[in-house]
Every structure is written in structure tokens, then in C-alpha cells.
Amino acid sequence: MKFRDIGEFGFIDSIKAQYDIPAKSLIKGIGDDCAVLRYQSGRVLLFTADMLVQDIHFVIGKIPFYQLGRKAAAVNLSDIAAMGGRPLVLFISLAVPAETEVEEIQELYRGMWEICEPHGLTIGGGDTVASPDKLVINISVIGDARENEVLYRSGASLGDTIYLTGYVGDSRAGLKILTNEITPPEEVGTYFIKAHNEPVPLVEAGMSIAASGIASAMIDLSDGLLSDLGHICEESRVGALLFAEKIPLSSELKRLAGVVGFNPLDFALSGGEDYQLLFTVPAEHEQGIEELFKEHDLTAPYPIGEIVQGQGIRMVKADGSAAELQHKGFNHFNRN
Amino acid sequence: MKFRDIGEFGFIDSIKAQYDIPAKSLIKGIGDDCAVLRYQSGRVLLFTADMLVQDIHFVIGKIPFYQLGRKAAAVNLSDIAAMGGRPLVLFISLAVPAETEVEEIQELYRGMWEICEPHGLTIGGGDTVASPDKLVINISVIGDARENEVLYRSGASLGDTIYLTGYVGDSRAGLKILTNEITPPEEVGTYFIKAHNEPVPLVEAGMSIAASGIASAMIDLSDGLLSDLGHICEESRVGALLFAEKIPLSSELKRLAGVVGFNPLDFALSGGEDYQLLFTVPAEHEQGIEELFKEHDLTAPYPIGEIVQGQGIRMVKADGSAAELQHKGFNHFNRN
Numbered sequence: 253m254k255f256r257d258i259g260e261f262g263f264i265d266s267i268k269a270q271y272d273i274p275a276k277s278l279i280k281g282i283g284d285d286c287a288v289l290r291y292q293s294g295r296v297l298l299f300t301a302d303m304l305v306q307d308i309h310f311v312i313g314k315i316p317f318y319q320l321g322r323k324a325a326a327v328n329l330s331d332i333a334a335m336g337g338r339p340l341v342l343f344i345s346l347a348v349p350a351e352t353e354v355e356e357i358q359e360l361y362r363g364m365w366e367i368c369e370p371h372g373l374t375i376g377g378g379d380t381v382a383s384p385d386k387l388v389i390n391i392s393v394i395g396d397a398r399e400n401e402v403l404y405r406s407g408a409s410l411g412d413t414i415y416l417t418g419y420v421g422d423s424r425a426g427l428k429i430l431t432n433e434i435t436p437p438e439e440v441g442t443y444f445i446k447a448h449n450e451p452v453p454l455v456e457a458g459m460s461i462a463a464s465g466i467a468s469a470m471i472d473l474s475d476g477l478l479s480d481l482g483h484i485c486e487e488s489r490v491g492a493l494l495f496a497e498k499i500p501l502s503s504e505l506k507r508l509a510g511v512v513g514f515n516p517l518d519f520a521l522s523g524g525e526d527y528q529l530l531f532t533v534p535a536e537h538e539q540g541i542e543e544l545f546k547e548h549d550l551t552a553p554y555p556i557g558e559i560v561q562g563q564g565i566r567m568v569k570a571d572g573s574a575a576e577l578q579h580k581g582f583n584h585f586n587r588n
Numbered sequence: 589m590k591f592r593d594i595g596e597f598g599f600i601d602s603i604k605a606q607y608d609i610p611a612k613s614l615i616k617g618i619g620d621d622c623a624v625l626r627y628q629s630g631r632v633l634l635f636t637a638d639m640l641v642q643d644i645h646f647v648i649g650k651i652p653f654y655q656l657g658r659k660a661a662a663v664n665l666s667d668i669a670a671m672g673g674r675p676l677v678l679f680i681s682l683a684v685p686a687e688t689e690v691e692e693i694q695e696l697y698r699g700m701w702e703i704c705e706p707h708g709l710t711i712g713g714g715d716t717v718a719s720p721d722k723l724v725i726n727i728s729v730i731g732d733a734r735e736n737e738v739l740y741r742s743g744a745s746l747g748d749t750i751y752l753t754g755y756v757g758d759s760r761a762g763l764k765i766l767t768n769e770i771t772p773p774e775e776v777g778t779y780f781i782k783a784h785n786e787p788v789p790l791v792e793a794g795m796s797i798a799a800s801g802i803a804s805a806m807i808d809l810s811d812g813l814l815s816d817l818g819h820i821c822e823e824s825r826v827g828a829l830l831f832a833e834k835i836p837l838s839s840e841l842k843r844l845a846g847v848v849g850f851n852p853l854d855f856a857l858s859g860g861e862d863y864q865l866l867f868t869v870p871a872e873h874e875q876g877i878e879e880l881f882k883e884h885d886l887t888a889p890y891p892i893g894e895i896v897q898g899q900g901i902r903m904v905k906a907d908g909s910a911a912e913l914q915h916k917g918f919n920h921f922n923r924n
Contacts, residue, residue, distance in 0.1 A: 253689070253690045253691070254686065254687055254688065254689060254690065255684050255685070255686050255687070255688045255689075255690060255693070255718070256686035256687065258690050260716045260717065260718075263690060263693065263716055264716060266690070266694070267694075267697060267711075270697070271697060271701060271710075271711045277676055277677070278677055278710050278712055281710060281711065281712045281713055282711070282712070282713040283713070284713075287677065287679065287712035287713045289676070289677060289712070289730070291627055291628065291633070292627065292628040297627070297633070297730075299677070299679060299712060299713075299728075299730065301679055301681045301713075301714050301715050301726070301728065302681075302715050303681040303682070303683055303715045303717045303724070303726060304717075305683045305717060305718070305719050305720065305724070306720075307720045308683075308717065308718050308719065308720060309717070340613055340614075340625070341613070341614055341623065341625060341635070343623065343635060343637055343728070345637045345638075345639040345681075345726045346639070347639055347641045347644075347724060348591050349591070350590065350591050350592035351590055351591070351592065352590065352591045353589070353590060353591075354589045354590065354591060354594050354599060354602070355589070357591070357599065358602070358603075361603060361606070361607060365607060374607075374614050374617060375603075375607045375617065375618070376614055376617045376618070376623035376625070376635060377617055377618040377619065377620075377623045377635075377637075378637050379637050379638050379639045379726075380596045380599055380600060381596065381639050381640075381641060381644065381645070382591070382596075382641070382644050383641050383644065383722075383724075384641065384642075384643045384644060384722060385721070385722070386719075386720060386721070386722065388639070388641070388683060388719075388724045390637070390639060390681045390715075390726040392635075392637065392679070392728050394625070394633075394635065394730075
């Protein structure tokens, strides 16, 4: 069997079955936003890694090296945020074609640093090697958290309200503009491209949600709302009900959809790379979560649905009709 | 300026100057075998990463996936060993071409696991992504150690004796056999190929040396004896004197050199990928280190030289003549 047929998630499942061995120090191994290691009484270390490959995850010339560095760092910080942790150190492994301009990789570092510095992260080293043709970037981040505050994908319970921290779908619109599949009205193009190229890791929000002690599960939206909510449902062995009208869409996206002619909800559900946090909260704590967001000067959280019995995700539309939704993520191994 | 001209070490120097920012929790960042993080009173975390790229570091067909997995894991454990630490968790990021057979990557995991299991390591996760053409493997290992036992490259002092844990040069001979540059007598070919393809991380030796408290600096031999001793000299701001006759060569290497016609010392000095530990010990503790090795059933340590004033590495030959040696490592970015 080839990777094309099995894809990332199929392969991870096969490996998880064999090598997800319980260990004294490893609380959570394969299969969440971060691995979780016990390291001293009451505290845990978080570890996350993301690999970005030229011509799969980015195209040189389509994104400046500075933005690429920012984004590569941001998506890792977002994984730490998704567990409710504080990022501490970033490590970078690079495979660089010999003909690459050194200044370009220095620009990559400058972008990473701009994401790291405000959060007090340091760059702890890594590895720099030659590549025959493509640039490959692997970023790892170590963070820490209180053990009893960490939010896993597996914690959602029946009746919990599902929240989002902000708009979804803008990043997909940005990607479609960059690939010339959509031609936007001139004044909104940069808004969407920025949403795609400069995601903001919601570290403070993640830490606040975790520290509140009232959320039950959390994930960041990298693969797309349906795919990532699907991870929560699978790991928590529950289903989810979404309310179409409650899904937060930017006025820019609604306007673009009207002009160009697409359903903005499709972008919101399957778009990916929004890096909002999706979290679940028992219904009795709804007020608490609203107050928390006010207290920390965060945008109001958007309740978009609830955790229900069964499996899979159903969506209730404005007219009251409900439909089962597929939550398959994008398979980079098979683009057809 | 291009990467071809500046190379790995030149680039790391430029980055180190800019981003090796002191931080409360980061004791050592860029520029040792591992990064060292303070995490609880008296203990530190070690972090290391190695990236391997198809057609730069390995050629599919020349090394079975099982051995590739073993080696990729081993070289990371060797970095933890070089600090005197205990490896705890291994993380793997893979960029895999879609046409790769899933069984091949499972073989890679089997090889990694065979290195991890005896040392009590677990596989903690990572990232699996698509690659347009080449297989790229990034392995990270987190280990831990007592803060006051960690051995850095920077600890060597004037008069220290320089030790090796075992033979050097065999791995280079194995590489030359694999690339058909050397045709060995039939009965020794597998010995050298195994030395190259199945390096053994000296975790127990590293921990014993560190725990003894009598060594002053340590590094593992990945780039080659001269290059890696050069790192110790630079970081410790000292020079080194090597005794040509004391450098441990296997009888197999001496024999091969005689048959094929090369200087085995050249392989030993510049070969790379031996993954022996090189460490320094104040002269008054020579006896202690001999006893330590006996106690832990390790091969006797080989004293090969001493730390001297100045910079660079000089070698005294059997006839008493001395020569300055270049300690430039292999620049993968410029093979000419």
C-alpha cells in the first residue's frame, strides 16, 4: 500500500496502534496537538513539531521568507496554545538547497523571531543541513503547563457548548486569491492574504481558557473546522451539532462570497489554517467563559454548537433542516 | 551570498550572534550537542534534533529502511549521550513522497524502535506530511540530566587528557565500500558496512562519564575526530595535541588499509559518523576514569592526546615530528 492511498491520518493510526506505548513520564503521546510529559509535581512539558515542505506547504515567490518564518513559528505556538500551555523554546531544523541566498534564510529567522519575542520564547538551536532541491522546515516548540489545566481533545462531554475564538474561512479565501482561483475586489485582497500568510497564535487566549478550569476540551483549527472538531468528537467519543447561523464569518468574507459567488460557509467549515481555538464548555459555565473573555480583553467567544450523543457532525441550517457533514481533512498525499 | 559558500557552520555562526538570546530557562542554546533547559531544581532537560534528507544523507536502495530508522534514532541518542544525559522521548517528523510504500516507513519505525526500546525511550509523536520527491526525516529527542553533571563542549582545560571511547575510521571505510570507492576483501566488508549503517549510541558510557564528575568536556564524533575536537577547542578556547600512535584503529581497518592502500589515520581523523564519545579529563583523574570504565564493563578508554594552550590541533607522529591539522568538517553544501 502506498502513502497516496492511506494518507497522513491512516498512517498515524497504524503507528499509534504499535508504538503508543504507555510510559511513566509520557502522559499523552501520539494523537493530540502536543505530546505531554510529566516533569515535576503538578507541571507538564508540552512538545509539538510541524514540518513544512516547499511546493507542498508553501511556494517560494508566493510567500516572502519573512512571512514564511512567521507562519511556521505561529502554527507551532498555536499547538501549544491549543493545550493551554505557555511556549518556552523553539527549535528549527532546516534542509536548504545550496543555491539558496543566505539572506533569505535570515529573513525566515527574522519572521520566526517576530512571533517568538512577544511571547518570551527563545530559539534553542536545531539542525541545518543541505537539501538537493526543496527547502524543508521543521519547527519544534517546547512549552509548559500545569498538569491539571491541560486541555486535551478527549475531554468533551454531552451537552457541552462548542466555542470558537473568532472568524473562520478567511484563510481559505486568502489561499484562493494567492492561487488566482478568486479575483477579489482590490480593497479586500490584502485582508485575506494576511489572514492566510500571517496567522496569529492565540497563546494568551489558550492559557486563559485553560487556567479558568471550566473548559473541557480544546484544539486549534489547522485542518479545518469540520476536520478538527471531528478530532474532538473521535477522541471524546461523542458527536457534535453545529448551528450554521452561529458560525462566525467576517463581513469581508460575506462580501467577497457575494461578489465572487461562493458559499462562505463552505470556506468556514473546510477551509483550514484559521488557527482559531475551538473549545468546549459545560453549559453551566457559559456565563463564566463570557466573563473570562471580557476580563482578558479577548473578542467575545462564539458559541457555534453543542456536543451530542453518537458520532459525526450534524449541522442545523437557518430553515431548521439538519444535515450530516463529512469531516475529512485535506489529504496532501492525494490531491485528486 | 549563497549557502554553498557559507556552509552549515558559517550560517549557524551568523544566527547564533543574532538569536542566541539569554533566557531564564535556557542554560545552553545554539552550539552544543543538545540545548539545555533548566526545569526543576538541580535537573535539566536536553533537546537535540537531526534532519536527514534523501540523496544527501542517505540513498534509498543503499541502506534498508530498517537500518535507516536505527541510524536516525541512534545519532540523536548519541547527542544526548554526549551531554551525559538519559534519553526519554523521541519525536519524528517525516516528509514522505506519495508513492512511498507504507511498509517501508513501518520498517523505518521498527528500526527506530529497536534503538529506543533498550533505553526505555518512547515515541511521543511528531508530524507526517507529503513530500514532492525526497524522503526527509527529522528526529528530535528529549532527555534529562542532573544540572551539575552535564558535560559541555566548553569545559576543557589546559593539561586535560583527551579520551576516545573506541575505534575511529571504520564508518568512513564502510561508506567508501558502499559507494564502491573501495573493494574490500570479502570477509571484512560487512564489518565496515555495519560500522557505517548501524552506529551504537553510547548512552550508558556517556551517563557514567558524566556521573563520575571527573570529566571536563564531552562531544560525540559525528563530523569526524578533527572537526569535533575542533568544536571542543573553539568552545573551550584551547588547543589540542594528538599522538598519532595513540589513536585507536581497529585491526580490520589497519588490514584493509594495507590491502587497498590508504592511510588509516586519515579515515580516523576526518572520517565522521563514528559516534564514539570524545571527552577530556584533568590529568589527576586519569586513574579514576580507567576504574570507572572497568566498573561499568566498558572498553578501556583510549587516551589520544592533551589539551594545550593556543588554538588549533597539532599531531605528533611516531617519528616525533609534529604538524598542524585542519579541522574543517565536511560541507554538505559544497561537495567540490
